[in-house]
Amino acid sequence: MSRSLLMSVEEAIAALLAMAQVQRLQDSEPVVLGEARQRVLANDLIATLDLPPWPNSAMDGYALNVGDWTGEPLAVSQQIFAGVAPEALLPGTCARIFTGAPVPAGANCVEMQENVQVLEDGRVRFTQPLSVSQNIRPQGQENQAGQVLLAAGKRLGPFELAIAAAQGCTHVPVVRRPRVALLSTGDELAEPGTPLKPGCIYNSNRTLLSHWLSALGCEVIDGGILPDQPQRTRLKLEQLQHAADLILTTGGVSAGDADCLGQVLRECGKPLFWKLAIKPGKPLTVGYFGNVPMIGLPGNPTSALVTFGLLARAYLLRIQGVEDVTPLSFMVNISFDWPKAGNRREYLRARLEEGKAVLYPNQSSGVLLGASWADGLVEIPEGHTLQAGDTARFIPFCDLF
Ligand code: AMP
Ligand code: MG
Numbered sequence: 212m213s214r215s216l217l218m219s220v221e222e223a224i225a226a227l228l229a230m231a232q233v234q235r236l237q238d239s240e241p242v243v244l245g246e247a248r249q250r251v252l253a254n255d256l257i258a259t260l261d262l263p264p265w266p267n268s269a270m271d272g273y274a275l276n277v278g279d280w281t282g283e284p285l286a287v288s289q290q291i292f293a294g295v296a297p298e299a300l301l302p303g304t305c306a307r308i309f310t311g312a313p314v315p316a317g318a319n320c321v322e323m324q325e326n327v328q329v330l331e332d333g334r335v336r337f338t339q340p341l342s343v344s345q346n347i348r349p350q351g352q353e354n355q356a357g358q359v360l361l362a363a364g365k366r367l368g369p370f371e372l373a374i375a376a377a378q379g380c381t382h383v384p385v386v387r388r389p390r391v392a393l394l395s396t397g398d399e400l401a402e403p404g405t406p407l408k409p410g411c412i413y414n415s416n417r418t419l420l421s422h423w424l425s426a427l428g429c430e431v432i433d434g435g436i437l438p439d440q441p442q443r444t445r446l447k448l449e450q451l452q453h454a455a456d457l458i459l460t461t462g463g464v465s466a467g468d469a470d471c472l473g474q475v476l477r478e479c480g481k482p483l484f485w486k487l488a489i490k491p492g493k494p495l496t497v498g499y500f501g502n503v504p505m506i507g508l509p510g511n512p513t514s515a516l517v518t519f520g521l522l523a524r525a526y527l528l529r530i531q532g533v534e535d536v537t538p539l540s541f542m543v544n545i546s547f548d549w550p551k552a553g554n555r556r557e558y559l560r561a562r563l564e565e566g567k568a569v570l571y572p573n574q575s576s577g578v579l580l581g582a583s584w585a586d587g588l589v590e591i592p593e594g595h596t597l598q599a600g601d602t603a604r605f606i607p608f609c610d611l612f
Contacts (some may be wrong), residue, residue, distance in 0.1 A: 217488035220521065220556050226484060227497060227522055228536070230504055231529035234456065236389060241382040244372050249428045250385035251531040252371070256361040260378055261351040266314040267293075270346045273327055274318035275305035277341050284334035291315060305335055314347050321346035364532040366428075386531045391424050392455035393417065394434035394447065396463035396472055397510060402436065415579060416461040416508075416515050423519060424459070426612040427527050434458075439469040445479055452503040456530065459523065462510030465494040472507055476500060488593055490555040491576035492518035511576040517558045517588065520611045539610035542602045543568045545589060549597040556593050560585035561605070568605055582608070 218226075239253030268274065268291075275285060279302060288304035291297040293311035300306055300317035308314070308321060320341050328336040354360060360378070361371055367383065375383050400414045401407050414436060421431045432454055437447050444463070451458050463472030464485065473496050476482050482498035485507075489495070491514035496507035506523050508515040525536040546567040560581035561568040568589045571581035587607035597603060 217486050217493070217555065218484050219488050223484060223487050223489075223495070223497070223522055224525055227506075227526045228529050230483070230497075231526045234504060234530045235532060236386050236456070236530050238387040239384050240387055242385050243382050244376055244380065247367050247372060247383050247385055248369070249426055250367050250383075250388075251428060251528075251533055252361055252363055252365045252367060253384040253386045253532070254363050255359045256375060256378070256380075256383065258354045258356050258358045258360050258378055261355050262353040262377060263348055263350055266347050266350050268308045268310055268312050268314055268321045268346060269348050270321055270323040271309050272321050272323040272346065273305045273335055273337075274300065274308045274314050274321050275337070275341075276300060276302070276318055277320045277343050279303050279305075280337060280341055284328075284330055284336040286334050289315070319343045319347070364534050366528070366533055386428075388428055388430040389456045389527055389530055390432055390454065391429045391527070392432040392434045392451040392458045393420055393424065394437055394451070394458065394460040396437045396439065396444070396460055398439045398469065400436045400462075415512050416510065419512065419516065419579075420459065420461070420508075420519060423524075423612065424527070427524060428531060429527060437463075439463060439471055441471040441475050444471050444475045448475065448480070448500045448505070452501040455503055457527070458500060458503055458505040460505070460507045461515050462508075464496040464507040464509060470494075472496070476505060476507065480505065487518075488555045489518065489521075490553060490557045492521075492558075493555060495522065509576075512579040513560070513576040513582060516579075516582055520588075520608075521558070521606075524611060538606050540590075540604050540606045543589070543605040545597060545601055545603050546570075546599055548599055549591055549595070552594050552596050553591070554593055557591040558588040558606075559591065561589040562586050563605070568603065 285305040287307050288301040289298055290307040291312040292309050297313055297315040300315040306315055320343060322337055326339045360374055395414050395417050399411045401411045403413050424431050434451055437444055460472055463470045476498050480498050480500040485496035487493055487495050492509055494509045495518045498505055508518050528536045544567045546569050559574055560571040563586050571584050587605055590604040
C-alpha cells in the first residue's frame with residue numbers, strides 16, 4: 212500500500228472530531244459527588260459562596276490590631292477556635308486564635324504563637340515586628356460568589372469534585388453517559404472461564420476496552436463475541452444500532468478473507484475512512500451503520516490500544532463536550548536508534564528511565580505485556596530516521612484514561 216492511500220493520523224482525528232460534533236450528547240443528569248468522577252460537567256459550576264467566607268487565621272497565634280500595639284503586653288480578651296463566630300475585638304487587647312478560625316472585627320493582624328511571650332499574668336508580649344494583614348487569609352481569596360469555578364465540558368476528577376464540595380454541592384450536573392456497544396469479532400475467540408479449543412485464544416480486548424470505556428464515563432453494552440460471518444455480523448450490527456451511541460468493535464477490519472466487519476460496513480453501512488498511516492493500527496475503520504457511528508479497531512491488542520487511545524478516546528470525550536481532547540505529551544530524549552524511515556507514524560511502547568525513552572524489546576502488535584511494562588508511547592513521525600540522543604514526542608499512558 213503506498214503512503215498516499217493512507218489517511219494521516221491528523222486527518223483521521225479531525226474527521227472523528229467533526230463526526231463527534233454532530234453526535235454531541237445533549238442530555239444531562241445530576242449525579243452525587245461520590246459517583247461523578249470521570250464524568251463531564253454539563254453546566255458551568257458557579258460559586259454561591261466566597262471562599263474563604265470570612266477572613267480567617269492562617270496560624271495558631273494571637274489576633275490584634277496593629278494600631279493597639281505599643282510594645283507593652285496585651286491582655287487576652289477571648290479565645291477563638293475554628294468553627295465559632297467571634298465577638299468584635301475589645302480595643303487594646305488581643306485574642307487567642309487558631310488556624311481556620313474567623314479573625315474578629317477590629318483585628319487586622321495575627322502573630323504566630325512561636326513569636327510571642329506569654330507572661331505569668333496571662334498577658335502576651337509581641338516580640339517581632341508586626342504588619343497589617345499578616346497571617347490573615349482574606350475573604351474571597353480563593354474565589355468570590357458568582358464566579359465561574361469550572362466551565363461546562365470539564366472532566367471531573369478529585370480536585371474538581373472537592374471544589375464542588377467546598378461550595379456545599381451534593382450533586383453536579385453531568386452529561387449523560389455515552390452508551391457504547393462493545394463487540395469482539397473472531398472465530399478464534401473464547402471468553403475467560405470457558406474451555407479453550409485448539410486454535411483459539413482468550414478474548415483480552417473486551418476487558419481492556421470495557422475498563423477503558425468506563426474510565427471515560429461510558430456505559431458499556433456488551434455485544435459479546437461475533438464469529439467471522441457476514442450475515443451474523445450484519446444482523447448483530449442492526450440489533451445494536453438502536454441501543455448504542457457508538458458501536459465499537461475489535462478485529463475483522465483488515466484485508467483477510469475472514470475480515471468481514473469492514474466488508475459489511477462497506478456493503479450495508481457508510482464507511483468514512485479505513486487504512487491509516489499509523490503503526491500499529493493501520494486497519495482502523497470508521498463509519499456509520501444506519502445512523503449510528505461505528506469505530507472498528509484492529510484486533511491485535513496493541514493495535515486496539517493505540518488506536519483507541521489516540522483516536523476513539525478523543526471522539527468519546529468530544530461527544531460529552533470536552534474541548535481539549537489532545538492527550539498530554541512532551542519531548543524526551545530517546546535511548547535507541549531508528550535507522551529505517553517508515554511510511555506510517557509509529558507508536559512504540561516505552562519506559563522513561565532518567566528522562567530517556569527506553570523501548571520494550573518486543574514491539575509486535577500482538578504483545579500486550581509491553582503496554583504494562585511501558586509508561587507510554589514514543590511517537591516516530593513517518594519518513595524520519597532517528598539516533599540515540601535525538602528527541603521524540605512521548606505520550607504517557609496515565610493521561611489517556
Ligand atoms: P484481526 O484484526 O481480526 O485480523 O485480528 C488480528 C489479530 O488479533 C489476530 O491474531 C487475532 O487473533 C487477534 N485478536 C483479535 N481479536 C482479539 C481479541 N478480542 N482479544 C485478543 N486477541 C484478538
Ligand atoms: Mg479476526
